[in-house]
Amino acid sequence: MTIDIGLIRYSWSLVEPVAGKLAMHFYGRLFANYPHIREMFPPAMDMQRDRLLQALTQVVLNLEDGEGLSDYLGTLARDHRKYGVRPEHYPAVGSCLVAAMRYHAQGAWLPAYDDAWMTAYNFIAEVMIQAAEQDAAQTPPTWVGTVVSHEVRTPEVAVITVAPDQPYPFRAGQYATLQSAHWPRVWRSYSIANAPREDNLLSFHVRMVSGGWVSTALMHHTRPGDSLLLGPPRGSLVLDRASSSHLVFIAGGTGLAPLKALIEESVWVPDRPAIDLFHGVRRSADAYDNGDLQRLRAQHRRLRIVQTVSDEPQQRPRHNAVDALDYHRIIPRGDVFVCGSTEMVRVTTARLVAMGVPYDRIHTEFAPGGAPTLARL
Structure with a gap:
């Protein structure tokens, strides 16, 4: 499988100036054609659109770095497992993404760009599917964490300690994504404030953000005994x-x-x-x-x-x-x-x-x- 990096980058330059509209169009088309996929996403999509564009930019800018790109996609795939992503979802995403780019190129899009993007996307999907399958053989898609302590340290900061239901294989300096029962399908990232411990406990420093759904729920509506969902550990600040x-x-x-x-x-x-x-x-x-x-x-x-x-x-x-x-x-x-x-x-x-x-x-x-x-x- 040969990816035409030149065509990928040139065609991306045609739509990058309207990338925000492209992302909105992509999700609209995806949810209209595959309504069952909508339930995997949060109610508000603003942050999700930004994440799509960040991921696309990362891929486009790093196509020559085969090993680095594979590592990036592998991490992405392992994190996708918490959303319930399955192999059959990838073709739907690929076809809607290319259709959205074709639409926003306003007549400048060529059939060759379709082929280049689908070749690249099929490579991306293959790497991610394999990484997810390998990860599934070793770890769960999510961990259920029980809050064992909740300390309000200032009017804006709480320190929350969580006991995962299974060993949580992280390294000091990494972070986890958390989901509160108050906001299903909404995940936010929080650094783990301790090194791995024999008791498997995780500590998080939560600053309440004005209007922040998850931070407000964690600060004001979370108590010892409550459950949180944890995604897999991420990050490289080790x-x-x-x-x-x-x-x-x-x-x-x-x-x-x-x-x-x-x-x-x-x-x-x-x-x-x-x-x-x-x-x-x-x-x-x-x-x-x-x-x-x-x-x-x-x-x-x-x-x-x-x-x-x-x-x-x-x-x-x-x-x-x-x-x-x-x-x-x-x-x-x-x-x-x-x-x-x-x-x-x-x-x-x-x-x-x-x-x-x-x-x-x-x-x-x-x-x-x-x-x-x-x-x-």
Whole structure:
């Protein structure tokens, strides 16, 4: 099977300027022609349209990277299992996607583009189906988690501990997608705030987002004993990406969660790295996890914690987490892990590069909190 990358990219350029309309057309056609598929999707489709476009862009931009693309598609397929995706769904998606692109190309679409896209899509479907089948032989599509504790730490942040019904095979620094019974078929990503433990418990730091369906349900309508659904672990913000013995961790708000998990894991590493953790919050009252961090510092012994406050007038000095590097005259010589909102990660990365930190020493995970994230087609 030979994929014509040139035709794929040129034909994509014809419709990319109207990609939002294309996604709406695609889902409208898919649900009209295959109404039974609609029940797999959430009530509101805005975020879903964005995820489709992110996934298409990832595929189009990475067609030459056979191994990388296969890894991406494999992860996508394993995550698809929680939606109930089956092999027979793939032809419906492929035909509707090509039809939507043909429609929005406004007469510029050629039959050769149909062939190129269907060849590429058949490859995508084959890789994903095989990955899903291999995964099904080892793990369930979802885990049922029982909430064992629910601690409201601030008016906006809760720490929720969940016991999965089966062993949950994750690595420190990864995240899970959660579904509340209050919003069926609506999944949101939350970093796991602990390293793997013998008791199999998972801790999540949940910040309530204004208008956020899942975050509001988790913050205000979830109690010990309630059940949550967990999708498979995802993400690559793991400790072995580092190659130096001195690490700098920069967290914004609940971006602390995966970095806390990495610190917890590093306690048991034979050559324990020295870690400087800079945790930025807007107000002093937003520092929701100080007690746990102090316990970690006592265990780790090579951990320094710097708390920064950015929006409190009486606070001196007043700065964000990356400002604190300058304030404390720290020039990162090793690896830097950054986690927070999309904007926080973008600004922090730019500042680090300006300080002379090489791009390959800056480790980020753009999910949860921003694009691009693996999304279902």
